[in-house]
Amino acid sequence: MASSDKPDTDYGKEVRPPPPATKNYFAVDVALRVLLFASALTAVLVIVTSNQTKLIPGLAGSRKAKFSHSPAFIYFVVALSVAGLYSILTILASIAVLYKPISSTKFLLHFAVWDVLILGLVASATGSAGSIAYVGLKGNDHVQWGKVCSTYDKFCRHLAGSLAVSLFASVVLVLLIWLSIFTLHRRIPK
Amino acid sequence: MASSDKPDTDYGKEVRPPPPATKNYFAVDVALRVLLFASALTAVLVIVTSNQTKLIPGLAGSRKAKFSHSPAFIYFVVALSVAGLYSILTILASIAVLYKPISSTKFLLHFAVWDVLILGLVASATGSAGSIAYVGLKGNDHVQWGKVCSTYDKFCRHLAGSLAVSLFASVVLVLLIWLSIFTLHRRIPK
Numbered sequence: 001m002a003s004s005d006k007p008d009t010d011y012g013k014e015v016r017p018p019p020p021a022t023k024n025y026f027a028v029d030v031a032l033r034v035l036l037f038a039s040a041l042t043a044v045l046v047i048v049t050s051n052q053t054k055l056i057p058g059l060a061g062s063r064k065a066k067f068s069h070s071p072a073f074i075y076f077v078v079a080l081s082v083a084g085l086y087s088i089l090t091i092l093a094s095i096a097v098l099y100k101p102i103s104s105t106k107f108l109l110h111f112a113v114w115d116v117l118i119l120g121l122v123a124s125a126t127g128s129a130g131s132i133a134y135v136g137l138k139g140n141d142h143v144q145w146g147k148v149c150s151t152y153d154k155f156c157r158h159l160a161g162s163l164a165v166s167l168f169a170s171v172v173l174v175l176l177i178w179l180s181i182f183t184l185h186r187r188i189p190k
Numbered sequence: 191m192a193s194s195d196k197p198d199t200d201y202g203k204e205v206r207p208p209p210p211a212t213k214n215y216f217a218v219d220v221a222l223r224v225l226l227f228a229s230a231l232t233a234v235l236v237i238v239t240s241n242q243t244k245l246i247p248g249l250a251g252s253r254k255a256k257f258s259h260s261p262a263f264i265y266f267v268v269a270l271s272v273a274g275l276y277s278i279l280t281i282l283a284s285i286a287v288l289y290k291p292i293s294s295t296k297f298l299l300h301f302a303v304w305d306v307l308i309l310g311l312v313a314s315a316t317g318s319a320g321s322i323a324y325v326g327l328k329g330n331d332h333v334q335w336g337k338v339c340s341t342y343d344k345f346c347r348h349l350a351g352s353l354a355v356s357l358f359a360s361v362v363l364v365l366l367i368w369l370s371i372f373t374l375h376r377r378i379p380k
Contacts, residue, residue, distance in 0.1 A: 117364065120364060126314055127316070181303060
């Protein structure tokens, strides 16, 4: 609010927000989007490399655990990949605004609108993969669903890591939306 | 903040947005929040009443299917209950602003900030309950998790209904956040 004082004083020119505030916003925005990209990429890589083959005592031959054996994990990989690609596009857009602050208000609006959808996607994917992983860890006696993690330890370690990182990505998305909302709010004259 | 309403109106022109727009916004807001409340309540009621007892041929006695047998469904009920309570509070707040449009910009900001968190909660709960319900419907041969829905038909019908309604609640939350963002954006002088 302090930085919006200058344009106000010379006339009634609140039309264009002051460059320093805009720069600050888009600098933080780029930083958060880089974090989002890094976490989405990490989550996808960690779950994709979770394959584990084990010899099962009772069975002839070995058995493999793969993320693609569960539709929930496939959805998770797709959702996090979409979030990663989306973050690349918005990093570029955000950097463009940083160096040429034209129509930054419009960008703020568009970012906020799309970030909300991506948050819904990432949060639901984290929830669905998380609940399947939890059954894999604890089993469910009521329906005789056996534990998986007791056999496939590496597989489950990868799952846990991937889920933690995607939870972090959800938090980053919430922060991004909040940043947009607060910046929009700050530009409304008091 | 409330007292700054009057001095603004006889001073600047674009300082305070026109009352009709504010009224319109908060009328739509109340309508959407009522929808959110109705859908959250429906989702909770439908899943809570999903209990089904069946005689299983191979086993002595009968077996019960309950939502509380799965942690994912418990999380789902808690999340949707929180969303329902939240919607009651915000309906009251929104109606208060409708009849006494003071500091409505501040309300817009607060609504948007909290709605984002509730969206994350409802989306992740829908995802986790949905993935468990999907395993119940289709089973998973890779890990020998058997189907549940082939036995407990009423239980699964209730689950499906509840999930559909909570998906609708997520959509309503997205619309609510968009409404806040667009309204904040509209108040920024061009």
